[in-house]
Amino acid sequence: MSWIGIKKAINRAGTQVMLKTGHIEQTIDKQYEFEEKRYKTLETNSIKLQKQLRNYLECLKLMTNSQINVSEALSSFYGVADAATASADATAVDSVDTHKVKSEEVKFNSLCQEYHHTLLKLNSECISNFETPYNQTILNSIARFNSYYIEINEAIKKRNNKQLDYDAMKNKLKKLIEKPQVDSTFDQRLVEINQETNDAEKLYLELNDQLKSELPKLVSLRVGYFDPSFEAFVKLQAKFFNDSFEVLNGLQGKLDARTRQDYISGKLDKRIDEVLDKMRALEL
Structure with missing residues (x-):
């Protein structure tokens, strides 16, 4: 930051303190404050939505990975005993049920292995078919929308700085008028301060009016912009769970x-x- 920038920052900080303590009259625009509040609400909600949508994808991937871990444990659980151990364990049970227990063990062992294989397929195909369009139609879309907040917030910051400059100049002009000095340069100083005040007002009003016009447009665009992504989100959810159901439903008959x-x-x-x-x- 240059020396001029540092000087401006110090002066603005002093102006903010004087505004808070009531030593300077603050310029107030109710309409702008209303539009900025609506914009800030939109910013908060859309950034939160982006975070939750990312979390949803990660949780979905964690869920399928957890299913694989469970199926792997089940497959190992039913396959740990060899034939001799299974036979030895079976003799300790009632002889009437020995054949039934051994045959069910073979059935469950085969089914668990197939279940594990099915979940591997589910993870590789269904998640892949879900993640790519999810990123393209939902995450990338909302990330693009949220990227505009950086530029808009810079404009708001600039507008607020110009408001501080204008309020400071108004206060300076007011003091000069209220306490005129018997000085040959007074009239010239009064003209200069008045001109600086007018220039500061012009810069402030230009940015203020621009934001009052543009912020409502951005807020009103949210529905039309997010509607396609919301529709894609619902359809991708339906497709993922339908595909998962079809894959797992194939095991039911077995x-x-x-x-x-x-x-x-x-x-x-x-x-x-x-x-x-x-x-x-x-x-x-």
Whole structure:
């Protein structure tokens, strides 16, 4: 920052203090304040929306990765015992159910491996088909919209600085008029200060009027701009979960028919309790 810039910053800081303490009359534009408040609300909400949309994608990827981790653990769980160990464990259970337990173990082992393979496919295909259009139609779109805030905020900052300059010059002119000096240069100084005040007012009003005109336009554009992205978001969600359902639904027909029937009739809990009782009866 140049020396002139530093000097202006110091003067503006002093003007702000005097405004807060009531020593300087502040220029107020209610219409501008209203439009700036609406703009700030839009900025806060759209930046929050961008953050939440990024989080949604990350959470979706975490969910599918967690599914893979669970399926991998299940696949290992059902495949840890070799045939000899399975046979030895089975002899400790009632001999009537030995063949049934061993056959179900083979079925579940095969199904869990297939489930793991299915989730790997789901992660590689469904997430890939979701992430690319999600970035293109949603994340990139809102990021582009939010990028304009930097330029607009700079214009608002510049407008506020010009307002401080104008208020400071008004105060300076007011003091000069209220306490005239018997000096040969007084009239000349009065003309110069009056001209500087008019110039400061012109710069302030130019930026103030421009923002009063442009900020409402930006706020009104939000619906038309975000509508296509919202529609794409809903459609991509529907496609992802429909694709996931189709992939996982293919496993339903391969589930043990008895297990499905027992689940429907409410007997599955009883079967689980029976298995737990047999485990407690093991002499280990």
